[in-house]
Amino acid sequence: MKYGGYAGKILRVNLSTGVIEQQDTRDYLPDWYGGRAMAARIAWDEIPQGTGAFDPESPLIILTGPLTGTAAPFSGRTTVCGISSQGYPVEWYSRSSFGGHWGPELKHAGFDGIVITGKASCPVFLKIENRICTIMDAGELWGTGIYLTQKKIMEQYGNDWRVFAIGPAGENRVRIAIAATETESASGQGGYGAVMGSKNLKAIAVHGTLPLTVAEPERFLEVCRLVRNEAHASHGWPHIPELDSDKVKKYGQRYQACTQGCAVRCYDARFYTTVPAVLQKGKRLSGQVDCIAGLFPGIEGTFYDWKLGFEAGFEIGQIANDEGLNHWEILVGLVPWLRYLRNDGEIEKIDGMEIDLDSPEFWSFLLRGISRREGEFRSALSEGTVRASKTLGIGGERLKQLFPAWGYAGHWDGHGDRINYVFFPYWIVSAMQWAVDTRDPISSAHGYGQNIMGWSRICSPEHGLSWDRIQKVSSKVYGSETCADPESAYAGKAFPAYWHGQRSVMKDSLTVGDQVFPRIYSRKTEDNFARAGDMDGPSFERHMFTSLTGIPWSDIDLNHASERVIQLERALLVRSFNRSRTDDESVIPYYERTEQQTNPHIGHAVAMDGDKFRKVMDEYYALRGWDRKMGRPSLETMKKFNLTEEAKQLGDRIVEKD
Amino acid sequence: MTRFTVRSDLCTGCLNCQAVCSLLHSGKHDRSASAIRVKLELFSGKHSHIFCRQCESPECRKACPVNAIYKDLQSRAWIINYDQCTGCGICVEACSYGAMFWHEIEGKPLKCDLCGGTPACMEACSFNVIIPAEENS
Numbered sequence: 189m190k191y192g193g194y195a196g197k198i199l200r201v202n203l204s205t206g207v208i209e210q211q212d213t214r215d216y217l218p219d220w221y222g223g224r225a226m227a228a229r230i231a232w233d234e235i236p237q238g239t240g241a242f243d244p245e246s247p248l249i250i251l252t253g254p255l256t257g258t259a260a261p262f263s264g265r266t267t268v269c270g271i272s273s274q275g276y277p278v279e280w281y282s283r284s285s286f287g288g289h290w291g292p293e294l295k296h297a298g299f300d301g302i303v304i305t306g307k308a309s310c311p312v313f314l315k316i317e318n319r320i321c322t323i324m325d326a327g328e329l330w331g332t333g334i335y336l337t338q339k340k341i342m343e344q345y346g347n348d349w350r351v352f353a354i355g356p357a358g359e360n361r362v363r364i365a366i367a368a369t370e371t372e373s374a375s376g377q378g379g380y381g382a383v384m385g386s387k388n389l390k391a392i393a394v395h396g397t398l399p400l401t402v403a404e405p406e407r408f409l410e411v412c413r414l415v416r417n418e419a420h421a422s423h424g425w426p427h428i429p430e431l432d433s434d435k436v437k438k439y440g441q442r443y444q445a446c447t448q449g450c451a452v453r454c455y456d457a458r459f460y461t462t463v464p465a466v467l468q469k470g471k472r473l474s475g476q477v478d479c480i481a482g483l484f485p486g487i488e489g490t491f492y493d494w495k496l497g498f499e500a501g502f503e504i505g506q507i508a509n510d511e512g513l514n515h516w517e518i519l520v521g522l523v524p525w526l527r528y529l530r531n532d533g534e535i536e537k538i539d540g541m542e543i544d545l546d547s548p549e550f551w552s553f554l555l556r557g558i559s560r561r562e563g564e565f566r567s568a569l570s571e572g573t574v575r576a577s578k579t580l581g582i583g584g585e586r587l588k589q590l591f592p593a594w595g596y597a598g599h600w601d602g603h604g605d606r607i608n609y610v611f612f613p614y615w616i617v618s619a620m621q622w623a624v625d626t627r628d629p630i631s632s633a634h635g636y637g638q639n640i641m642g643w644s645r646i647c648s649p650e651h652g653l654s655w656d657r658i659q660k661v662s663s664k665v666y667g668s669e670t671c672a673d674p675e676s677a678y679a680g681k682a683f684p685a686y687w688h689g690q691r692s693v694m695k696d697s698l699t700v701g702d703q704v705f706p707r708i709y710s711r712k713t714e715d716n717f718a719r720a721g722d723m724d725g726p727s728f729e730r731h732m733f734t735s736l737t738g739i740p741w742s743d744i745d746l747n748h749a750s751e752r753v754i755q756l757e758r759a760l761l762v763r764s765f766n767r768s769r770t771d772d773e774s775v776i777p778y779y780e781r782t783e784q785q786t787n788p789h790i791g792h793a794v795a796m797d798g799d800k801f802r803k804v805m806d807e808y809y810a811l812r813g814w815d816r817k818m819g820r821p822s823l824e825t826m827k828k829f830n831l832t833e834e835a836k837q838l839g840d841r842i843v844e845k846d
Numbered sequence: 847m848t849r850f851t852v853r854s855d856l857c858t859g860c861l862n863c864q865a866v867c868s869l870l871h872s873g874k875h876d877r878s879a880s881a882i883r884v885k886l887e888l889f890s891g892k893h894s895h896i897f898c899r900q901c902e903s904p905e906c907r908k909a910c911p912v913n914a915i916y917k918d919l920q921s922r923a924w925i926i927n928y929d930q931c932t933g934c935g936i937c938v939e940a941c942s943y944g945a946m947f948w949h950e951i952e953g954k955p956l957k958c959d960l961c962g963g964t965p966a967c968m969e970a971c972s973f974n975v976i977i978p979a980e981e982n983s
Contacts, residue, residue, distance in 0.1 A: 258875050259865035259970075289861070289886065296877060339889065347885070370888045397950070399876035402869060409869050409966075416862070416970065443973065444891060445860040451972040459891040474890055 191217055192403035193254030193736040195295040199321055201314065203387050204244055204306030208321050213300045218739045218749075222253030222300070224283055224696035225753045227269035230303060231281050232756055232834065237764045241273035241379070242361060242386035244307040250352075250392075251301030253699040257292025257448060258400065259409060260732045261416040262701035264448025266291035266375075273363045273379030273386075274514075275626060276574050276595030280765045281757070282626040284380055285696055286352075287447025288373030290394065293350040297396030308388040313341070313353075316394045326390035330359060333510035334368050341393045353391035354381045355512025357559035361385050362570040363595075364514040364522075365559070371506070372457075372476035373446060376514050377596065377628055379572070403738030411731045414720035418712060418728075422454035423634065423703050425642040426651035426711050429455045435498075439463045446478045447701055456482060466500040466548050473506055481505045483519045483607060486545070491524065491606040494545035504551045511559035516628070518555070520605055521590050521597025522573045526554075528586040535582065539563030573597070592619075592778045596628035600637050602783040609647060610637045611787040612794040613677050619779050619801065620685035620808055623772040624819075626761065632692035632702045636684045640672055643709045646788070653709065653716055661709050661717045665726050674789045678800045682807030693750040694729055705729055752829040754812070755821050762820050763837055769805070769819030776801060815846045822846040847960070848922040849900035850968055851979040852882075857893045859886050863967035863976060870966045871956075878949050881958035882967050882976075898945040898958035899979075900924055906957070909940035923960035931955065 190196075194217070200209040220229040227249045239246050248270050255263040265287050272282035294302070298319035311326040329337050338351040350369060357365035358381030365381030368374035375381070384390075402408050421428050430453075435441035440461030443453055450457075457478045465471040485501025486494035496504060508515055523545065529535045530543045537543065539557065544550045557566030568576040574595045577583045590604040591597055598604025601622065602615030610618070614637040621629040640662070645652040653661070655674055662672035666687060670680035691706050707718035707725030718725025730746045733739065741749070761767035779796035786793045809816050813825030824845045826835035835842060864880040872879035883896040904924055907915040914930035915937065917923070926937075933954050938946045946957050958965075968976040 257865075259862065259869050261862065289859075289888075292861075296875075335889065347887075397878055399868075399872070399874040399879070399951075401874055405869055405873040409866065412866070413969065416972065440891075442856070442891065443858045445858040448859075448861050449865070450858065450860050451862060451970075453973075461891050476891075 189214075190401070191254070191737040191739055192401045193258060195298050195300045195398070195400060197299050197319065199299045199302040199316065201302060201304045201321065201323070202306040203304060203308040203312065203323070203389060206323060208323070210319070218737075218741070219752070221733075221739070221749060222256075222697045223251045223267035223699050224269065224693055225749065226251050226301065226697070227267060227283065228753045228756045228760070231269060232760050235271065235281065235764070239271055241271040241275075241279040241383055244387070245305060246271045246383060246386075248304040248380065248383050248387065248389075249301070250304070252291040252295055253697050254737050255698045255700055255732055257295045258402070258736060259412045259449075260700065260736065261412060261419060261449050261451040262447065262704045263699060264289060264292055264445075264450070265699040265701060266294070267696045267699060268367070268375040268378065268380050270380065270383060272627065273361070273365075273382040274377065274572055274595050275379075276572070278765060280626055281760055282378050283696065284375040284378035285631065285699070286367075286369065286373045286375040287701070288350070288369040289448045290350040290352050290369040290373070291699070292448050293394045293396060295396070295400060296398050297394045298398050302392065304387060304389065306387065311388050311390050313389065313391040313393060315345070316392065318396050318398055329390045331356065334512050335371065335510045337391050338369070341391060345393065346395065349393050349395040351391050351393045354384045354389075355510055355559060357512035357570075358382055358385035359390070360559065360561050360570065362513070362559055362561070363572040363575065364517045364570075365512050366514050368509060368512065370476070371474075372478045372481065372509060374509070374515070376516060377631060379514075381512050402736055404735040408732065408735040410721070411723070411728075411735050414723065415707075415728045415732065416451045418707065418710065418718060418720040418725070419452050419704055420711065421452050422450075422456065423642055424639055424705075424707060424709065425455070426648050426653075426709070428453050431458075435460070439498075440474075444476050446476065450701065452704070460502060463502045464499055465503050467503055467552055473503060475502075475506050475509070477502065477505060480515050480519050480607070487607075492519065496546065496548055496551065500548040504548055504555070507552060508555050511555055513555055513559055516599070517573065517597055520599070520607070522569060525573050525577075525583055525586055525590055528589075529583050532586070538565045588778060589781065592622050593775045594625065594627055599628045599630040600634065601779075602785060603778060603781060606784050608638070609785055610641050611785040612783055612790065613674070613681060613787070614640055615779070615783065616678060616681040616796070616801065616804060617685045617688070619775060619796065620681065620804055621688070623775045623805065624689075624758075624808070629692070632696050633688050634702055635688050635691055635706055635708070639708060651711060657716055658709070661715070664717055664724075665706075665708055674787055678797075678804050682804050682811060685808055686811040689754055690747050690750040693753045694746065697750065697753070698729055698733060700729055748829075752831070755825060755829045755831060756834065758814070758821055759826065759831065759834055759838060762841055766841070767819075769809075769817065772805065772819050773802070810846065813846050815843045818843070847963060847965070847978045849960070849979045850897070850965055850976050852895040852897055853975050853977065854892075854894050856973050856975045857884065857895065858973055859884065859893055860972075862970040862972070866966045866970040870961065878947070878951065879956065881945075881947065881956055883947070896944050898924070899943060900958070900960070905940040905942060906937040906946045909936045911936060918959070921960045921963040923958065923963075925959050926955060926957060928954065
């Protein structure tokens, strides 16, 4: 059966042999319905045990979803999966994603995704247009930044080509290397830029004019219209942001979609058309600033109070993008860690240069040195902050304040990440999500803590909701008002972590923007529960999916398929990396430190009670059908998700029942 | 509403206008079936748009050798009568705005029909980039 929304083929490229093949996407449909879901199936079937991130056999799996590039709002994203070079303590299977317009272009070029294995004998890039893929020489592009790489390819083939590329950091296998498109859309976390670099793959250029079919055009159009009109602002938050009038005049600040299909004014995404360079004197720069990149200038009165200023901060952010470095790691992990070490008197200089976070020259020296593996200290940092700490033998204690687990800096966790405001008990759900993941989980799990804080009157004094109303609305998805109660402590925290787990898979598989979905709270309905037409907010994604594809799934079906992905991913971690509860519990010491913000209902800052959190873990495992002792899917659970054959490969590492 | 204009300086590059236009008119996501086109400038941010101005005295109509382009009395949009259109493509060459497009697969020209008077692209644009044009502009 032909489903709507899909391009129909998956491109398979072996860079060692030069063999290019096309696989029918329907091999994975409807069960593994796109993006992260399809990648899990491919990874289970194809990644040999013991594969390292930089081994030629390590596949780089780049997949769109059925909604990608359609009229579905917020649907321009692409998911990247494979063995992560950033992963710690081991390189293991993980994921990342990026926005922009590349994924939609790939679909119009005839492909739902690309699976790349092998290693080219010299630098290459892939040229893909209307079902034809060619491996091209990238000798002249090697060594150039991500921006110039894109511009050179677009100059040669056309301004309407889209390019996903790596910079020097990826080429040099820097473990915090991104692969990116445009000026700010990166597969940022995971170190997949380094995986690309290890394959001598500089870029993937795509262009297409092929149409995508729609199962029910009228219904799909109407559902998209309703969902688009219901959306509020970028984080699903109640108040609509405005541009900064001074920056509009001075730097040409404007709204810019960080992903195709975005239909709201964003808090974070801003394009600047003309910013005078500080380091590159005489030049004027343009480009986008999204999300954490807004931290580069430094923010007075916060933990991140260095004084680069807007113009230098903008330039440094663009340098990081161009070199191909992970903004989150730099701003929330690496630089705060360096500042701790300097203030603690552990170090004064890096490779001969004094640590001065107010100096753009220092930032440039630091970042360019990391991406090019220059100097002993910066070369160590090229391995990521966590590995660098071990190599250099310094900063171990400070590391524990900034990095919850898996080699990633804090994020919506109430501890290491001090730019996002979340207090106890809401970060308990983040902690649970961190515990069972292989990376910073929040990339696709903003829906709980960010939503609650954003809708509270603490963060939104004028437009927010009362705690009572937040609890009532949230009970429609979590089944209990306790789950969002500011005085609930550990009670009711396992379920949101469980529920948002499936939602994360959904977002990374369909694909839709994490900052908007799932829609829960609203200012456009009397009871403040998001709703549009005949749809409840949490069902928006399913309605778009069914009317586009013709796959007649209910909410329960889509949820089940998404949870099945989590089971298969966990089984993969058990099979290949012996993942267990012991690993999950390794996040606990980080949270046993006192939180950074204070819940006014409690009146003092709180630290995690490890024993109580272990009970939350018990609850979570029970919901997942994982055995309490080892944290692994039981045979019964694997059967429930029709993964009986897969369970056989786990042998005695799983138990009969949870 | 009889015609619209586009404030390109406000465009965010979401491409929702193109997506809904092609979907409404072709039942697919077919870029070449969209009668509004956004030319993204990813590095300068200065996007531009190609769209029909619904000219008072349109070059496309004048150029058509079989008078296949007529004015819809209700929407006041210039419409292609495909029963008469021979697919010669002269109208595509004639439009000085480049807003008469050629659909390669279908082998026919296409232009904006204002969706009967309520343009879907305008509705889909969350940033009021596409707005009704002043009658005398």
